[in-house]
Amino acid sequence: MRIGISSSLVHTSPEDWAQKMQALGCRSVVFPVDYTKPDSVIDAYAASAKEYDLQIAEVGIWRNALAVKEQERQAAMEYSIGQLKLADRIGARCCVNVIGSTGARWDGAYAENFTSKVWDQAVRMIQEIIDEAKPQNTFFTIEPMPWMYPTSPEEYVKLLDDVKRDAFGVHMDVINMINTPQRYFFPEPFVEHCFELLGDQIKSCHLKDILLGQKFTFRLQECACGEGTFCLERYAELAQKADPEMPMIIEHLHSDKEYIDSVIYIRKRLKKILG
DSSP: OEEEESOOOSOSSHHHHHHHHHHHTOOEEEOOSOTTSOHHHHHHHHHHHHHTTOEEEEEEOOOOTTOSSHHHHHHHHHHHHHHHHHHHHHTOSEEEEOOOOSSSSTTOOOGGGGSHHHHHHHHHHHHHHHHHHOOSSOOEEEOOBTTBSOOSHHHHHHHHHHHOOTTEEEEEOGGGGOOSHHHHHSHHHHHHHHHHHHGGGEEEEEEOEEEEOSSSSOOEEEEOTTSSOOOHHHHHHHHHHHOTTOEEEEOOOSSHHHHHHHHHHHHHHTHHHHO
16 A cells, blocks of 8 residues: 655655655655646656656546536546546556536536436546547546545446446545445445445545534535544555555645645554555
């Protein structure tokens, strides 16, 4: 298992970036530049990652490839294909996006996100991205979200079956699928079920925590590792068992200091698993 962070930290050069990641104790990274950058810049970051034994876990997309506005959708598709080609070029574990939304916010919660029409559109979208990029060294993946497909491991299995592409894999953000009281209060059986159904196809994992608010009604909030109630040890054990090189990426913190503190905390808490 390789701990990493979604932040690239403040840095002055590709080598400075890689040095800081290694010094922090990270062994996996999110690639910090996109496909629109000059080849020389991309190559320098990839070379520095290799030199410092930093596994490139993810190339992110974070665009709405199901946008209702055609111009926005086409731009997102072009970006998705470009990012997947980049991930393939640098040998990243995966390229990742969310399914997308039917409203104004690219990752927003809308009832229409759960229609059969959107499911069919999502399947075709994933197929088109993979077919256009033709990856040989990486996988296209979808991060589960609380308010868009897939919201459960069963839905992810169905998505894999419907897409029918060898280059389509799984991105595991189990916190995003904790969306019921049962999953919140009894997370270990749920996490075990996720890995039972999807473990051999998981390419990268996000690492964070979750906490139930004390006001009505049922309010779940993601938070930094250690500030919630999630079974981090069991999650890490299952990831390690699925793949000893599995990246676990800490995300959604607000400053370099918070990321640094979180890595220190996780390395201490998961010391027995990390070795």
